[in-house]
Amino acid sequence: MxxxxxxxxxxxxxxxxxxxxxxxxxxxxxxxxxxxxxxxxxxxxxxxxxxxxxxxxxxxxxxxxxxxxxxxxxxxxxxxxxxxxxxxxxxxxxxxxxxxxxxxxxxxxxxxxxxxxxxxxxxxxxxxxxxxxxxxxxxxxxxxxxxxxxxxxxxxxxxxxxxxxxxxxxxxxxxxxxxxxxxxxxxxxxxxxxxxxxxxxxxRSAIGQQGDPREYTVEMLVEEGGPLVGKTIEEAGLRSLPQLYLAEIDRGGRVIPAVGPQELLQGGDRLLFVGIVESVVDLHKVRGLIPAPDQLFKVTTPRPRRILVEAVVSNTAPLVGKSVREGRFRSLYNAVIIAVARNGERINRKIGDIVLQPGDTLLLEASPEFAQAHRNSRDFFLVSRIENSNPPRHERALLALGILLGMVATVTLGWLSMLQAALLAAGLMLVTRCITGSVARRSVDWxxxxxxxxxxxxxxxxxxxxxxxxxxxxxxxxxxxxxxxxxxxxxxxxxxxxxxxxxxxxxxxxxxxxxxxxxxxxxxxxxxxxxxxxxxxxxxxxxxxxxxxxxxxxxxxxxxxxxxxxxxxxxxxxxxxxxxxxxxxxxx
Structure with missing residues (x-):
C-alpha cells in the first residue's frame, strides 16, 4: 500500500x-x-x-x-x-x-x-x-x-x-x-x-436516583369531556410518572385522600400532586389535564406559546405573607403560579391556600419573555426557564400523525425519495402550525x-x-x-x-x-x-x-x-x- x-x-x-x-x-x-x-x-x-x-x-x-x-x-x-x-x-x-x-x-x-x-x-x-x-x-x-x-x-x-x-x-x-x-x-x-x-x-440521571430537594405541590384539573374522563388513575398513566405522588382528589368539594389505582376520574376533578419538576413538566403535557388555577386563562399570552419558568421568591417581594389567591400574581406579572416548592418540605394544601415565604420556589406558566424581563427583578432571587415545557398543541396531534403517515406512504410507494418526502413533511409541520420556526431550529441535533x-x-x-x-x-x-x-x-x-x-x-x-x-x-x-x-x-x-x-x-x-x-x-x-x-x- x-x-x-x-x-x-x-x-x-x-x-x-x-x-x-x-x-x-x-x-x-x-x-x-x-x-x-x-x-x-x-x-x-x-x-x-x-x-x-x-x-x-x-x-x-x-x-x-x-x-x-x-x-x-x-x-x-x-x-x-x-x-x-x-x-x-x-x-x-x-x-x-x-x-x-x-x-x-x-x-x-x-x-x-x-x-x-x-x-x-x-x-x-x-x-x-x-x-x-x-x-x-x-x-x-x-x-x-x-x-x-x-x-x-x-x-x-x-x-x-x-x-x-x-x-x-x-x-x-x-x-x-x-x-x-x-x-x-x-x-x-x-x-x-x-x-x-x-x-x-x-x-440513570443523578436526580432520578437521589431525588430532587424541590418537591412541588401542583393542582391539575380533569377536563370536562376530555379523554381521561371514565378512566382509572392507572389507565390514565398518572401513577407511572417517576417521583410524582397523587396526594388527593377534590371532587365537588369532597376530598378523596389516599387515592387508589382503580379510582375512576370524573370531569372537573381537581388532582393534587406532589413531585419533582421533571415529572410536573410531564404532567403538564398529559392530554385531558389542565392546570387548575382559575386565573391561568386570563393570561394574555396564547397558551401554546407559554413556557414553564422557575422563580425563587425574595424577601422583598410583595407576595410574601400572602396566599397565592390573595397575591394578585397574574395582574403584577402576567403569569400564573401552578406549583410551589418549599425547602424540600411537602405542602399538603391547595395552591391557592399556600401562604408564600421567602425562598419558596414557584413554577410559573408565563410568556417566553418573562424570564428575561424579570431576571434582575428584586422580587425574585433567581428566574430560570425550563426547556421543552411548552404545552402540547393536542388539537393538532392527529394532523401531525397524518403528515407522518403521508411521508411514510409516499416513500413506501416510491412516489418521492426519502429526502423529498421529509422536506415536504417538515414544511407541512410548519405551515399547519404543528411547530414554530424557533422550535424547528432548536430541534436539529447538529x-x-x-x-x-x-x-x-x-x-x-x-x-x-x-x-x-x-x-x-x-x-x-x-x-x-x-x-x-x-x-x-x-x-x-x-x-x-x-x-x-x-x-x-x-x-x-x-x-x-x-x-x-x-x-x-x-x-x-x-x-x-x-x-x-x-x-x-x-x-x-x-x-x-x-x-x-x-x-x-x-x-x-x-x-x-x-x-x-x-x-x-x-x-x-x-x-x-x-x-x-x-x-x-x-x-x-
Missing amino acids: SWEAWFSVFVILFNVGLLIFTRVGADIVLVSGVTLLLLTGILTPSEALSGLANEGMVTVGVLYVVVAGLRETGAIGWLGTRLFGRPKSLPGAQLRMMAPITALSAVLNNTPLVAMMIPAVGDWAKRQNLAPSKLMIPLSYAAILGGTCSLIGTSTNLVVYGLMTERTELRFGLFDIAWVGVPCAVVGITLVVLFHRWLLPDR QVLIVIAASFGLGRALEVTGAAETIASSLVALAGGDPYLSLVMIYLITMLFTELITNNGAAVLMFPIALATATGLGANFAPFAICIMMAASASFSTPIGYQTNLMVYGPGGYKFTDYFRAGIPMNLTMAAVTLLIAPRVWPL
Whole structure:
C-alpha cells in the first residue's frame, strides 16, 4: 500500500482509540481526522466535505424537524402508549418495543422510524421508570434487524440488488432475503432480551436516583369531556410518572385522600400532586389535564406559546405573607403560579391556600419573555426557564400523525425519495402550525449531523487510497480457494468495513470483490450477495457504522465502548446465523 493508504488507516485507528479511551466529543474527534487527511492532500476539499451533501445526512437533519412536530403536538406520547403498552419488567419492555419496530422496519425506511421513536421510547422509559440506556440501543438494533428482512428494508439491500441486476443474471424477490433476515431478527431480539444485563449499561440521571430537594405541590384539573374522563388513575398513566405522588382528589368539594389505582376520574376533578419538576413538566403535557388555577386563562399570552419558568421568591417581594389567591400574581406579572416548592418540605394544601415565604420556589406558566424581563427583578432571587415545557398543541396531534403517515406512504410507494418526502413533511409541520420556526431550529441535533458527515470523509479516504480494496483482496486470498471459507471471509470483511466506513460504502466496495471470487471459484453468487446485504446492513459494534446507532448515542447516554459490549456479540451471532442458513438456501 502507498503511504497515503497507511496514513489513512492510522488516522482511522487513532480516531477510534480516542473515542474509546477519552471523553472528547465524537464530532471533534472525527472532524479532526478529516482535517488531517485534508491537510496532507489525501482528500480533496470536495471529498472531505462530501458527507455534508450526502442525502442520508440531510434527511436525518430534516427528520428532526418532523419529529419535533410530533413531539410539540403530543402525538409522540400517544404513539408510545398505544404501541408499547405497560410492561411488567425490563425484558418485557424490550420485547414489546423491539418486536413491532422490527416488523415496521421490514417495510419502512428505518431512519425515519428510529427518528420518530427516539422521543416516544424516551418518554415511555420515563413513565415506566426504566433506564433509557436499556432501550435505545435495542431500538436501533430492532430497526436494523427489521431492515434485513426485505429488499426495501434498507438502502443497502437496494444498492446491492441494483449492482446485482446490472452485472449478473441473478434476481431476488422482495422477501427472498427473509429466509436469513427473519431468523437473524428472532435470534437478535432473543439475545438482547435474555442477556441485556451484560450487554447494555444501566445509566440513570443523578436526580432520578437521589431525588430532587424541590418537591412541588401542583393542582391539575380533569377536563370536562376530555379523554381521561371514565378512566382509572392507572389507565390514565398518572401513577407511572417517576417521583410524582397523587396526594388527593377534590371532587365537588369532597376530598378523596389516599387515592387508589382503580379510582375512576370524573370531569372537573381537581388532582393534587406532589413531585419533582421533571415529572410536573410531564404532567403538564398529559392530554385531558389542565392546570387548575382559575386565573391561568386570563393570561394574555396564547397558551401554546407559554413556557414553564422557575422563580425563587425574595424577601422583598410583595407576595410574601400572602396566599397565592390573595397575591394578585397574574395582574403584577402576567403569569400564573401552578406549583410551589418549599425547602424540600411537602405542602399538603391547595395552591391557592399556600401562604408564600421567602425562598419558596414557584413554577410559573408565563410568556417566553418573562424570564428575561424579570431576571434582575428584586422580587425574585433567581428566574430560570425550563426547556421543552411548552404545552402540547393536542388539537393538532392527529394532523401531525397524518403528515407522518403521508411521508411514510409516499416513500413506501416510491412516489418521492426519502429526502423529498421529509422536506415536504417538515414544511407541512410548519405551515399547519404543528411547530414554530424557533422550535424547528432548536430541534436539529447538529452534533449528530457533523459526526455522520465526518464519517463519510474518513470512509472515503480508505476507498480513494486503495487501502480498503487491498485489505479485502489480501484477506480473501487467505481462504485458499475454498468456496465456504471465501464466503466467510467476504462476510467478515464486509462486517468490518461497514463499522469503519458506511454500510453502503462497504457494500459497493465488496460487491466486485465477491463477484470476482465467486466467478473464479465457479460458485453460486447468490449466497455471496446475501452475505454482503446482511453484513453491510447488520452494523452493531460502533455508533458511526450505521446512522440509527448514532442517533440513539446521545438519548441513551452511551459511551463509544458500550457499542462494543453490545454489538460484538450481535455481530458474531448474525454472522453465525447467516453463514449457517445462506449456503443451505442457495447452495454454493
